[in-house]
Amino acid sequence: EAGVVQSPRYKIIEKKQPVAFWCNPISGHNTLYWYLQNLGQGPELLIRYENEEAVDDSQLPKDRFSAERLKGVDSTLKIQPAELGDSAVYLCASRQSSGAGSQYFGPGTRLTVL
Amino acid sequence: AQSVTQLDSQVPVFEEAPVELRCNYSSSVSVYLFWYVQYPNQGLQLLLKYLSGSTLVKGINGFEAEFNKSQTSFHLRKPSVHISDTAEYFCAVSVGSNFGNEKLTFGTGTRLTIIP
Numbered sequence: 001e002a003g004v005v006q007s008p009r010y011k012i013i014e015k016k017q018p019v020a021f022w023c024n025p026i027s028g029h030n031t032l033y034w035y036l037q038n039l040g041q042g043p044e045l046l047i048r049y050e051n052e053e054a055v056d057d058s059q060l061p062k063d064r065f066s067a068e069r070l071k072g073v074d075s076t077l078k079i080q081p082a083e084l085g086d087s088a089v090y091l092c093a094s095r096q097s098s099g100a101g102s103q104y105f106g107p108g109t110r111l112t113v114l
Numbered sequence: 115a116q117s118v119t120q121l122d123s124q125v126p127v128f129e130e131a132p133v134e135l136r137c138n139y140s141s142s143v144s145v146y147l148f149w150y151v152q153y154p155n156q157g158l159q160l161l162l163k164y165l166s167g168s169t170l171v172k173g174i175n176g177f178e179a180e181f182n183k184s185q186t187s188f189h190l191r192k193p194s195v196h197i198s199d200t201a202e203y204f205c206a207v208s209v210g211s212n213f214g215n216e217k218l219t220f221g222t223g224t225r226l227t228i229i230p
Contacts, residue, residue, distance in 0.1 A: 004157070042204050042220030043158070056217065091157060103218065105157035
């Protein structure tokens with residue numbers, strides 16, 4: 001079974017530029033998460049989707065961050081414009097919506113803003 | 115709101131020695147507890163979880179953890195570590211329905227370094 005796929009793995013951009021990250025969850029996983037992981041810190045939730053609906057986006061900085069999951073499968077996280085402080089690893093995770101299924105994480109996208 | 119404290123940011127251990135990584139949580143309601151491992155340049159992988167029942171939980175790679183409600187702790191242990199255990203370890207807590215898997219709050223992590 002394929003795991004959570006994320007691309008790109010690494011991205012270097014200049015500040016004020018836009019950037020987008022893509023996530024393909026495990027097949028059959030209706031719940032999808034985007035996390036932000038700063039260096040030396042644990043992941044922090046940005047947004048959680050149940051199918052195509054964002055059910056928890058309270059931690060998403062909506063002035064510059066946006067996310068979508070149009071067909072309830074793949075998801076894209078965008079930053080526009082990027083700031084120096086956005087340099088971090090962006091993790092995607094997915095899980096089955098029901099039962100005791102755990103969250104499965106992708107390898108992350110490491111963003112460097114210059 | 116719940117929170118997690120990992121008391122040690124770095125733990126060096128000699129190969130084949132035992133190790134304990136400490137985790138304390140705070141919550142006003144019943145919690146579910148998790149340990150994840152993150153190898154360099156990889157995502158997080160679930161080591162073990164406590165949902166209910168026996169307070170001693172066994173996970174993958176020979177790790178185990180014990181839930182102690184009175185001390186609000188969920189320390190991770192392994193009796194004999196290997197070089198391949200070098201990684202970052204994260205404790206996480208969750209509350210709510212669906213076995214608490216909906217929303218995790220992570221600690222800041224403990225970097226375990228195995229010394230040959």
